[in-house]
Amino acid sequence: MPDKKLDSNQEISFSELKEIASILKSAPDLRCFSIKFKNLELAIESGLKEATDSGSPTTTRDQESRLPSSGQSEAEAHLTRAASNPSSTYKSLTEALGSPSTMPKAEVLEPDHFVVRSPMVGTYYKAQQPGAKPFVLVGDKVKKGDVICLIEVMKLINSVAAEVAGTIAKIHVEDAQAVEHGQALISIKQNSVQQD
Amino acid sequence: MKTVLIANRGEIALRIQRACRLLGLRVVQVYSEADKESLPVKLADATVCIGKASASSSYLNPIAILGAAKLTNADAIHPGYGFLSERADFVDFVEAEGLTFIGPTPTQIRLMGEKSKAREMALKADVPTVPGSPSILSSLKEAETIAADIGYPILLKASAGGGGRGMRVVNEQSELANAFSEASSEAKLAFGDSSLYLEKYLSDPQHIEVQVLCDGQRTVSVGERDCSTQRRRQKVIEEGPSPVLSEKVREALLDSARRLCSAINYRNAGTIEYVVKDGQFYFMEMNTRIQVEHPVTEAISGVDLVARQLDIAFNGPGCLSDLATDVLSRGHAIECRINAEDPSNHFMPSPGLIQSVQLPGGPWVRLDTHIFAGYVIPPFYDSMIAKLICWADTRDLAIQRSLTALHELKIQGIKTNIEFLRNVLNSNVFRIGAMHTQYVERELKELL
Numbered sequence: 001m002p003d004k005k006l007d008s009n010q011e012i013s014f015s016e017l018k019e020i021a022s023i024l025k026s027a028p029d030l031r032c033f034s035i036k037f038k039n040l041e042l043a044i045e046s047g048l049k050e051a052t053d054s055g056s057p058t059t060t061r062d063q064e065s066r067l068p069s070s071g072q073s074e075a076e077a078h079l080t081r082a083a084s085n086p087s088s089t090y091k092s093l094t095e096a097l098g099s100p101s102t103m104p105k106a107e108v109l110e111p112d113h114f115v116v117r118s119p120m121v122g123t124y125y126k127a128q129q130p131g132a133k134p135f136v137l138v139g140d141k142v143k144k145g146d147v148i149c150l151i152e153v154m155k156l157i158n159s160v161a162a163e164v165a166g167t168i169a170k171i172h173v174e175d176a177q178a179v180e181h182g183q184a185l186i187s188i189k190q191n192s193v194q195q196d
Numbered sequence: 197m198k199t200v201l202i203a204n205r206g207e208i209a210l211r212i213q214r215a216c217r218l219l220g221l222r223v224v225q226v227y228s229e230a231d232k233e234s235l236p237v238k239l240a241d242a243t244v245c246i247g248k249a250s251a252s253s254s255y256l257n258p259i260a261i262l263g264a265a266k267l268t269n270a271d272a273i274h275p276g277y278g279f280l281s282e283r284a285d286f287v288d289f290v291e292a293e294g295l296t297f298i299g300p301t302p303t304q305i306r307l308m309g310e311k312s313k314a315r316e317m318a319l320k321a322d323v324p325t326v327p328g329s330p331s332i333l334s335s336l337k338e339a340e341t342i343a344a345d346i347g348y349p350i351l352l353k354a355s356a357g358g359g360g361r362g363m364r365v366v367n368e369q370s371e372l373a374n375a376f377s378e379a380s381s382e383a384k385l386a387f388g389d390s391s392l393y394l395e396k397y398l399s400d401p402q403h404i405e406v407q408v409l410c411d412g413q414r415t416v417s418v419g420e421r422d423c424s425t426q427r428r429r430q431k432v433i434e435e436g437p438s439p440v441l442s443e444k445v446r447e448a449l450l451d452s453a454r455r456l457c458s459a460i461n462y463r464n465a466g467t468i469e470y471v472v473k474d475g476q477f478y479f480m481e482m483n484t485r486i487q488v489e490h491p492v493t494e495a496i497s498g499v500d501l502v503a504r505q506l507d508i509a510f511n512g513p514g515c516l517s518d519l520a521t522d523v524l525s526r527g528h529a530i531e532c533r534i535n536a537e538d539p540s541n542h543f544m545p546s547p548g549l550i551q552s553v554q555l556p557g558g559p560w561v562r563l564d565t566h567i568f569a570g571y572v573i574p575p576f577y578d579s580m581i582a583k584l585i586c587w588a589d590t591r592d593l594a595i596q597r598s599l600t601a602l603h604e605l606k607i608q609g610i611k612t613n614i615e616f617l618r619n620v621l622n623s624n625v626f627r628i629g630a631m632h633t634q635y636v637e638r639e640l641k642e643l644l
Contacts, residue, residue, distance in 0.1 A: 017263045018293075040259060043244065128377075129381045153547065153575050154536070154547060
């Protein structure tokens with residue numbers, strides 16, 4: 001399979017990228033190609049040839065056959081059911097997106113900690129904007145109602161507030177990480193006498 | 197055979213693919229990891245994965261997109277709407293690499309894409325504008341001074357903006373500091389540029405916009421659209437022609453739009469947006485790209501706007517010579533934006549797996565969408581999943597046809613605003629054409 005992979009921990013410049021592009025032009029039979037550098041990842045399929053419908057085993061078209069509803073035009077999608085197994089159980093969004101890195105990890109939660117969970121599927125942000133001071137750090141004291149992070153879903157930014165007063169004990173997620181509904185975001189060690 | 201790289205996703209990527217195929221162009225589709233199984237990726241001649249799900253590492257990443265273009269020998273890049281469509285530095289980069297940007301020149305984007313400079317240009321071209329800050333606000337303090345001067349309520353707007361992102365109405369000075377920081381961070385996130393400007397806020401105006409096509413020599417107006425049916429500054433329903441303009445005002449409006457475009461030798465499709473209050477129109481901003489609601493104009497004019505964009509980019513001056521300066525429209529068209537959101541829960545976005553889809557049909561019904569049964573709507577991008585455009589001889593019939601099509605359209609697995617759209621179309625205000633930009637929000641209870 002002409003699926004070459006160069007791994008590098010270094011950054012690639014645009015002129016280097018162009019050099020790769022010119023080398024690739026001399027290998028017109030190449031169908032799949034991917035590169036990975038510190039600053040850039042690209043994966044190309046059948047992009048180096050004029051499009052043909054000849055259907056060689058390495059074209060994108062054929063690779064699509066593993067998709068549940070491949071080849072359906074919009075019109076053909078008319079009243080069809082999803083997936084191969086209609087009775088299949090609920091498929092979580094992140095599972096369906098096939099991104100294991102976004103799956104909730106096994107949560108290790110302290111019994112006396114209050115866990116703030118994500119109210120929705122989306123992307124977690126620790127600060128108002130990239131590079132800004134995070135809303136909270138471990139060890140910070142928070143009051144009930146203080147904004148402790150943001151969840152962005154479909155370009156809508158939602159503030160997440162501390163549901164109890166206390167001290168930030170643990171932050172379970174990374175900045176800009178995709179999170180599920182109900183996923184643990186931040187643990188708060190509650191102030192001793194307070195009840196949630 | 198020329199190759200066009202599409203630097204966008206979703207329904208607009210499909211729309212551009214269709215125009216490319218119409219003109220016999222080869223299509224390269226770039227995509228993020230979250231869009232690997234999307235329809236535009238399945239239908240393209242070649243595909244390039246350009247990064248992770250977040251827009252900033254994929255669709256907003258100029259190096260990844262230019263790299264993809266180089267590696268696939270693309271001749272031109274179509275940016276669609278949103279993402280990099282109005283980023284002049286991106287166009288500089290594209291052109292420096294010898295590729296064609298399907299859009300305006302970088303100078304025109306800088307001039308018109310930056311809303312504050314656009315206002316100055318509009319004034320020069322004798323197009324009326326709303327009172328406001330002469331240019332970008334340098335600080336909160338400057339905002340306070342100008343706001344106090346022109347009087348509240350005022351509107352804060354992202355200079356790089358569009359589509360209502362990074363926009364806030366401020367009713368009094370005590371709200372200004374918060375609104376200023378919210379709007380600038382929203383603008384930073386949406387457009388990569390946090391600069392804001394402000395203008396006097398006109399209460400309950402109409403939002404009316406003029407579609408233009410310009411080849412760098414000839415300026416053509418293709419009628420207007422009324423986009424007054426909005427919720428939180430997001431357009432909900434668009435239609436053309438406007439039900440409120442008198443013929444005299446319409447002519448003046450179209451004329452002013454052409455004047456502005458001619459003044460800058462504009463090249464590409466574009467939209468001049470106006471607020472209209474009591475028959476007076478004021479220039480708001482120009483969108484130097486194809487817009488979401490362009491099919492409304494296509495339906496009433498018979499002009500394929502996206503194909504024209506490609507034609508202008510590849511063939512330049514002369515390619516609009518078959519069109520009248522003021523293209524006539526026929527009948528009435530209405531576009532409903534179908535969103536993955538839950539109107540009963542504060543319109544909370546509703547991404548996820550689409551279990552089944554039943555599509556509308558019949559004469560003069562158009563549905564632009566990238567969804568299909570089994571598609572998973574990712575949570576990372578816009579919640580708009582389809583556009584329904586219905587045409588008829590009269591506005592009443594266009595409403596009726598839209599209601600029927602919305603009745604036929606069923607999307608299972610996620611929440612959508614289909615019922616809400618039906619309620620809006622059925623509302624008295626919409627029926628009689630008395631919409632203004634605040635009425636949906638104000639009558640929300642009755643519309644849910």
